[in-house]
Amino acid sequence: ITSEVVDRVYKEYMGDAESPAQVRDGLLDAIGDVFFVISAVEVARHHRDAGNPVYFYEFQHRPSSAEGVVPEFVKADHGAEIAFVFGKPFLAGDV
Numbered sequence: 001i002t003s004e005v006v007d008r009v010y011k012e013y014m015g016d017a018e019s020p021a022q023v024r025d026g027l028l029d030a031i032g033d034v035f036f037v038i039s040a041v042e043v044a045r046h047h048r049d050a051g052n053p054v055y056f057y058e059f060q061h062r063p064s065s066a067e068g069v070v071p072e073f074v075k076a077d078h079g080a081e082i083a084f085v086f087g088k089p090f091l092a093g094d095v
Contacts, residue, residue, distance in 0.1 A: 013027065025073060036078070044056055061076055
């Protein structure tokens with residue numbers, strides 16, 4: 001990796017940060033992209049290249065159940081959309 005790439009990545013995620021909270025948010029965005037987005041885009045491209053339709057979404061709705069459980073800066077954790085797609089009884093084992 002060249003220093004130019006490192007500089008561009010840093011600027012993208014934390015370049016304008018003026019507070020520790022902004023640095024935290026930039027770092028969380030970078031980590032999320034590395035662990036979730038990049039691999040999801042790669043898989044989506046493979047499906048597309050195989051001739052299949054591909055739909056991609058980003059879920060950021062903060063569920064009311066997160067209140068007092070996770071920090072305010074967390075919008076939606078990995079898998080948080082399950083309750084919205086299938087309904088809360090699915091998560092409670094009622095199905």
